Amino acid sequence: MIDSIWTNAEKKIARRVFDTAVEREFSHLISEFKSKAASTTDTETLWDIRDWLNKRQSEIDGEFDYRYSQLIFVFANLIRTRKINIDDLAGISEQKLAEILFLTER
Amino acid sequence: MIDSIWTNAEKKIARRVFDTAVEREFSHLISEFKSKAASTTDTETLWDIRDWLNKRQSEIDGEFDYRYSQLIFVFANLIRTRKINIDDLAGISEQKLAEILFLTER
Numbered sequence: 001m002i003d004s005i006w007t008n009a010e011k012k013i014a015r016r017v018f019d020t021a022v023e024r025e026f027s028h029l030i031s032e033f034k035s036k037a038a039s040t041t042d043t044e045t046l047w048d049i050r051d052w053l054n055k056r057q058s059e060i061d062g063e064f065d066y067r068y069s070q071l072i073f074v075f076a077n078l079i080r081t082r083k084i085n086i087d088d089l090a091g092i093s094e095q096k097l098a099e100i101l102f103l104t105e106r
Numbered sequence: 107m108i109d110s111i112w113t114n115a116e117k118k119i120a121r122r123v124f125d126t127a128v129e130r131e132f133s134h135l136i137s138e139f140k141s142k143a144a145s146t147t148d149t150e151t152l153w154d155i156r157d158w159l160n161k162r163q164s165e166i167d168g169e170f171d172y173r174y175s176q177l178i179f180v181f182a183n184l185i186r187t188r189k190i191n192i193d194d195l196a197g198i199s200e201q202k203l204a205e206i207l208f209l210t211e212r
Contacts, residue, residue, distance in 0.1 A: 026148075033143060034143055038143070040136055043132045
């Protein structure tokens, strides 16, 4: 049973880790976008970039879901995709950390 | 009554004028896109650019409709928006030119 009750102290840690990961994701997205845009020479590429942006927005919306009921899954996924480390979450309960680690191995 | 019967000679002229206008439109679009992209620093701007691309695609699809039943209207609109000149269409029938000019004034 996933522990979705977060104390205030845990919420602060979660928020910081989450926000940092979102910022990093957006920063990569913008760099990648600018690089793609700079090398655009035809409209086919242009519409491909537009479609890619739609896809990325949908992926990011799914990946970064800050609901306390989802955070354990979100952090497990972010660890699995190497976007955060388990150490970043130091300070949250042992049970939550164990749940997250368990999910990263599935 | 709009004349939507195009002779082969007229079709050649129409196609050339149309294709040149489309190419110019796409060239402007790509330049504008690259300029917008280069100055992107946040995701709000990124999604605005994506929305702008969607809007521009829809506008361009409506504006450049190469159906012989629509060409008189399409050319009238392109003249009204100064994307082509009536002289570009030299060689098509007097009736068509008159219809186009009539529509540009409406």
